[in-house]
Amino acid sequence: METILKSIIDGIVREGHLEVSFASGKSAVFGDGTGSPVAISFLDKAAEWRCALRPSLAFGELIVDERIRITTGTLRDLLDVASRNIGTGTPRGLLSYLTPERRLFTCPARRNTVSLARKNVAHHYGLNHHFYQLFLDDDLQYSCAYFSDERDDLEAAQLAKKRHIAAKLLLANDQHTLDIGSGWGGLAIYLAKCCHTHVTGITLSREQLEIARRRADEEGLGARIEFRLADYRDVRGRFDRIVSVGMFEHVGARDYQDFFMRSYELLGDEGIMLLHTIGRSTGPAPTNPWIKKYIFPGGYIPSLSEIVPIITHAGFSIVDIEILRLHYADTLRAWSDRFALHRDEAARLYDERFCRIWEFYLAASEASFRYGGLVVFQLQLSKSLNAIPEARGYVERAEATLREIERRIY
Structure with missing residues (x-):
């Protein structure tokens, strides 16, 4: 051998x-x-x-x-x-x-039923939230940051990510936004505070739900934000905006059609949806078996060739696609460095083997984004081609306005 x-x-x-x-x-x-x-x-x-x-x-x-x-x-x-x-x-x-x-x-993909989705989410997001506090930013953003300036630290880059997404949503006062996969509530709180929107955030993690609700109450935003323990397939109503950050990777390829059809039904006629997801710059490929076994059971990373036909078949117009290339590699490096600083605390929460698993996960993921063809897609979807301005300058203008609001609020 x-x-x-x-x-x-x-x-x-x-x-x-x-x-x-x-x-x-x-x-x-x-x-x-x-x-x-x-x-x-x-x-x-x-x-x-x-x-x-x-x-x-x-x-x-x-x-x-x-x-x-x-x-x-x-x-x-x-x-x-x-x-x-x-x-x-x-x-x-x-x-x-x-x-x-x-x-x-490679085996045929399973359908990601609601019960299986809850089980898979609990495997990863059911960990003690103090563990995530050891390496995430202060707002507990567990998705790719946006390094608009190479000098930005993790906190600044995660704030820039929320600002960038909010700018693309073109939010107006008192519109209603659905946040699919709302996590610990950071994005929903940002949208409610800076854009004066009403937000319904849904998650399958009870641990995240409790923390998100507490954070919204502490911010005095209970009247503007509702967090629910719910699957996207169980949501009813119509929304002016839909945003989903770092959740689509858990949907599973066999359920893409259901996801986009349901999103289309939930979005108002003049609405905008922003999907932020890890993707492959290459063609379709199976999930790495180590990641699937130890980190994200049920996870799958799409290529554009897999999702674009399904998006358009659901009725959406794709009005913009942005590819964030090395932003996630830089995010993962920041997480890995912070994890190393607090490794002893992580070992006290769990054990040494758990720490080695997470060290490998963070380092291998960073390498995959630097060299392995993984990127982040930001797709803007709408029912109308006229939902956003023709020129992209509106994003920069909206970001400038949001920066001024942030200076007053934070």
Whole structure:
């Protein structure tokens, strides 16, 4: 197996400097020698077998279980080398003869029923909210920030994200906005305070619901904001605006049609919907099995080719698409750095293995956004082509107005 694993690694690693020590005591160096050296050791032959047979699941598990040990460099360095190379060219050597792993191990997607959606949400968002406070910004924004200025820190970039979204929604006083996947309530509170809109926020997480309601009450916004424990399929009524940030990744490909048909029914005739979701700049691909098993069960990241036909079939006009490229990589780096600063507190809340899982998740996700073709889509949808101005300058003007409001409020 050592010979096979060497051939597989050689077929992947063309750039950088990766030294691998095997359980036999032998070692080999891969890459062109550029960049900072990274070295790892396999501690047993079974780990080598697992990594060769199903690397996308086993690699993360073996790192977390400390059966692959990083002896030179950091986890981020290792994942940077791996991700940079996986995205380059055609595999060489033995790897070029292997059936792509995604075909061997991909199963038909399940329908994301309401009960399954609740279970999947509880797996991730049911964690102690004090844990999320260790690495998120003060507003608990758990989605891609918007670094409008490279000098911005995480707080400024998350505020800029809310401002950017609000500007695209073109909100007027006393309009009614539906926030699908309202989380801990930060965006809804921003819209109510800065845009004087009424907001109905829905979530499947009881923990998030309790905190969001408490925050709205503390802000004196109880008359403007209603948070509900509800699935989007159970919402009734009509809304002037719909916004969904970081929730669509949990819908599942088999339920895209239901999601957009339901959103179309809920949106007023002159309404605007803003969908902010992780997406693939490449074609469709299965969810990484490690992420699916340990972080987001039921999660799926779409490509535009998958969702655009469904959006238009539902009746929507796509009036604008913006691709945020490295913004999420920078967000994840900020989260990872903050997590490292508060790692001891996270270990006290959970345990060391839990911390290693989250370290791998944050570092691997950052690498995927830097090198692996993951981006963030912001899609503006409407029933009318005339719902927004023809020139994009309205976004910048609205953001300038919102900045002035923020200065008075915050």
